[in-house]
Amino acid sequence: MNRRMLLVTTAALLVPGTVWAHGPTRQKVTLTAEVAASPEEVWTVVGNFDDMSWHPAVFATEGKGGNEIDATRLLTLGQEDGPTIDEVLYKFSDDKMSYSYRIIDVAVEVLPVTNYSSHLTVKPRDGGGSIIEWRGAFYRGYPNNDPPAELNDEAAIVAVTGVYQAGLDALVERFGAAS
Numbered sequence: 001m002n003r004r005m006l007l008v009t010t011a012a013l014l015v016p017g018t019v020w021a022h023g024p025t026r027q028k029v030t031l032t033a034e035v036a037a038s039p040e041e042v043w044t045v046v047g048n049f050d051d052m053s054w055h056p057a058v059f060a061t062e063g064k065g066g067n068e069i070d071a072t073r074l075l076t077l078g079q080e081d082g083p084t085i086d087e088v089l090y091k092f093s094d095d096k097m098s099y100s101y102r103i104i105d106v107a108v109e110v111l112p113v114t115n116y117s118s119h120l121t122v123k124p125r126d127g128g129g130s131i132i133e134w135r136g137a138f139y140r141g142y143p144n145n146d147p148p149a150e151l152n153d154e155a156a157i158v159a160v161t162g163v164y165q166a167g168l169d170a171l172v173e174r175f176g177a178a179s
Helices: 002-020 039-046 153-175
Strands: 027-035 058-064 072-077 084-093 098-106 113-124 130-140
Touching (some): 027 153, 039 113, 039 130, 039 153, 113 153, 130 153
Antiparallel strands (some): 058 072, 072 084, 098 113, 113 130
8 A cells, every 4th residue: 555655646746847848839920911902913923822933032933733722832942952841732712812831841940940830811901902911830940848049939930920021021012012
């Protein structure tokens, strides 16, 4: 009986330690831009999953499957032999002018995230023009406790925010800011 009590007591003492030992939390970023063009005009540019040439960081896009669920695209960044991001489409609606995708493969040195998913949508803006919303959810690039600075939550948020902001800024430049 004493041996059993010792085992139960030991187990009870270990449980609080496991509560404090936790990994990363899911991070989220949402950015929007308002442009002068109609939602249909904007969707014509951003609504083709196979083509991300509208984003200034993307040198080339190689897509397979168009806008069908499970379509894939390989983004080459910066230059011909630049780093790549491999993505898959998991939701698409022409009617709602939106799609959702996940990163299948990216080096954390390129984008310091894991388990990344994103959603891009275009909506009509009151008074004319469009609102483009780009949101994502992800974990930092280092899944364990005590990540290095370049792979921590802040680095992941800064990197994803930079990607979204650069793309949205390019669309504002292309279509004009809504007034």
